[in-house]
Amino acid sequence: MWLELEGAVNARDVGGIPTNDGAKIAPGRLLRSDNLQDLSPADVALLVNNMALDTVVDLRSPLEVAAEGPTPLTRLDHITHVNHSLLPEIGKDVTAEALLVRRRREEERYPDDPACAHYLGYVENRPDSIVAALRAIARASGTALVHCAAGKDRTGVVVAFALTVAGARREEIIRDYAATNERLPLILERLRSTPTYSGDIDSVPEDRHRPRAETMEAFLEQVDRRYGGVEGVLGRHGFGDDELEALYRKLRD
Known part of the structure; x- marks a missing residue:
């Protein structure tokens, strides 16, 4: 369900998504x-009063x-506000050569789809944040x-796990x-309006920003093959069975 906010263009409630048990x-x-x-x-009032928001996870x-x-x-x-970056920490003295090597390694993770390769990087570099x-x-x-900046990549991965x-x-x-x-033109327009993101948005063709169903399908398949699935990733990094049950009940009960 889309949330029509004045100050955000890609906000929605994932409630109502069908589950495997019907x-x-x-x-x-x-x-x-x-x-x-x-x-x-008005947005704050809607989120806090109507939606009972009490926790914000900033990626x-x-x-x-x-x-x-x-x-x-x-x-x-x-x-409650928590910040858990999904990007690898980059020191102030990192060289252009080191960044190029990192980019090449990322591409090698899954050459068929750069976005999928990037998402696999979240899992490999920042499982602690997930x-x-x-x-x-x-x-x-x-x-x-x-949320993240656009609400599609980092947010997409964490929501897919949840x-x-x-x-x-x-x-x-x-x-x-x-x-x-459905909201991509509005998202890109909004990101172009701030110096933080404007340069990155226009550095690649607009179609490269498009979230493709094939990307998420490939990503989840690779998580299954490489890491034993979502629960395998989480279990190896300290997310126990009791926490899996708590998250399940949070989104289902």
């Missing part, structure tokens, strides 16, 4: 979005957070919201990921 993901448990910096007072890097500044939600003491993000969702007493644990049908997880296409 049920559905519960509404009002997990929201996904693009950047929250521009939320209006952006510390540099992005510093550049964009705080969101209006940080002024509310009862909202685990921490899912832990925050499971522990939220009210509604949790996960929905998998909750037993959502894989084809529906892929469909939810690709739904961002």
Whole structure:
């Protein structure tokens, strides 16, 4: 369900997604979005009063957070904010050659699809952040919201993991990921309006930003083959059976 906000263009509730056992993901448990910096007072009221939001999981890097500044939600003491970047930490003295080597290694992970290769990098480089993000969702007493800059790549991966644990049908997880296409022109326009992202947006053709269903399908298949599935990734990095159950119940009960 799309959330029509004045200050975000890719916000939606994943509630209602069909599950493997014929049920559905519960509404009002997990929201996904693009950047929250521009939320209006009406947006904040909708999220807090109507949606019972109490936890925000920010997947952006510390540099992005510093550049964009705080969101209006940080002024509310009862909202828990956690920041778990999915990008590898880059030191100030990193060389151009080192960055090129890193980029080549990323491409080698899955040459057929650069976006899938990038997502596999999240799993390999920052499984700690994926685990921490899912832990925050499971522990939220009210509604949790996960976001990054565009709400499609980093957010797409964490939400896909959460929905998998909750037993959502894989084809529906892929469909939810690709739904961002409906808002892509608005997302790119919004990102172009800020110096933080404008250069990156126009450095590649617009079609490269498009979330393709085939990308998420390939990514989840590779997670199964390489790491023993979503639960295999999480289990190896400290997300125990009790936490899997808590996340399942959070999104289903």
